[in-house]
Amino acid sequence: MQNDNLLISKIQNKDEAALSELYDSYSPALYGVIIRMCKDEQEAQNLLQDTFLTIWEKSLQYNPEKGKFYTWAYRIAKNKTLNFLRKSKNLIQTEDLSVYTNKEDNINIDPEYLQLSGCLKQLEKHHQRALELVYFNGLTHREAHKEMDVPLGTFKSYIKQALKKLQLSYNKSMLWLLFFIEMIE
Numbered sequence: 001m002q003n004d005n006l007l008i009s010k011i012q013n014k015d016e017a018a019l020s021e022l023y024d025s026y027s028p029a030l031y032g033v034i035i036r037m038c039k040d041e042q043e044a045q046n047l048l049q050d051t052f053l054t055i056w057e058k059s060l061q062y063n064p065e066k067g068k069f070y071t072w073a074y075r076i077a078k079n080k081t082l083n084f085l086r087k088s089k090n091l092i093q094t095e096d097l098s099v100y101t102n103k104e105d106n107i108n109i110d111p112e113y114l115q116l117s118g119c120l121k122q123l124e125k126h127h128q129r130a131l132e133l134v135y136f137n138g139l140t141h142r143e144a145h146k147e148m149d150v151p152l153g154t155f156k157s158y159i160k161q162a163l164k165k166l167q168l169s170y171n172k173s174m175l176w177l178l179f180f181i182e183m184i185e
Contacts, residue, residue, distance in 0.1 A: 004069050011059045023052055026070060030077045037081045047084055051077040120166070127162035130155060 004025075010018030030051060035044040054076050062072050120128060126148070133144035145155035 005064055008059065008062060008064070008069060011056065012062075019052065019056055022055075026073055027052070029070065030073060033074060033077050034081050037078070038085060043084065047077070047080050051080050054080070123162055123165055127158055127165065130158040131162050134159060 004022075007018045007022045007025075011022065027048060031044060031048050034047045034051070035041065038044055038047065051073065055073055058076075062069065066072075120131065123131070129148060130144065133139045133147055134141065137144075139147065141156060141159070142152065145152045148155060148158075150158075
């Protein structure tokens, strides 16, 4: 902390070596914040450089009595990144996002999808919910049994029973799905 305060006072006196030392100390942490927000390496590097340029230019505004240097630098990095993200995103809709381009177009829905969807709706509610949690929401069996508030063994039996009922009512083979379940367990 004392070393940081010494470096900052040197930066306030425009000592470039102190800025370099401060950069070496804080750039990995600040870069991590920036890259998580913008998800673009090149832009993250540019924003990091811009952050340290702002730190250099506004170093006299830093007050160690109000908080740690990292917190101050973090806020600069975060604000720079948010400003970049706001500028780069189209906030005004420029394309037509209407559902129907031509109302006379026929909508082709796969008959197999309709059949499977109908079979799913015929299942008991707890079987539907179990399949929904695992296959549509992407939860593991351990996460899903907690969501349904039932024991893990009971939940696994719900899945197996539901798949067996689907296999009976759906004329396509569901063996791949059963195999997949066995692989998960």
